[in-house]
Amino acid sequence: MPVSLHHIVIDAHDLPALARFWAGALRWRILSEQEREVVIGPDVNAPVGICFMPVSDRKAVKNRLHLDLTCAAEDRTAEIDRLLGLGARRADVGQTGAESWTVLADPEGNEFCVVRPKRTLIG
Structure with a gap:
């Protein structure tokens, strides 16, 4: 059997607070909350979730991996405001202003993007 993605793991200084932010952002639920990890996902049977693990140091440099979020084009501004x-806060990672995405950072400074919705290919 090939491997499959189980969790995206995010190091966090304040696990419960960061998990609540991302659960709210994605409209997911907290599935498991323990001292050393908090897991969120759309439901307990979802194939992929996000797991928050503790670290003592705070984030200092730009992420090497980030999440891209999308929504309907007409909802984009409202979702960014939400x-x-x-x-979240706006983040500057060197963008020019001409990009089709908006860079934000979560409460611990982890960058993520709100991108245009995928186009459906008609074939």
Whole structure:
């Protein structure tokens, strides 16, 4: 059997707070909350979730991996505002302003993007 993705793991200084941010951002649920890990996902049977693991140091440099979020084009501005309301902030990683995405950072400074929705290919 080939390997498959189980969790995306994010190091966190405040596990419960960061898990609550991402659960709210993605409209997911907290599936498991323990001292050394918090797991979120759309439901307990979902094939992939996000796991938050503790670290003592704070984030210092740009992520080497980040999440891209998408939504309907007409909802994009409202979704960015909603994410900012949850505790995200705008982030500058060197973008020019002409990009088709918006760079934000979660409450611990992990960058992520809100991108245009995928186009459906008609074949």
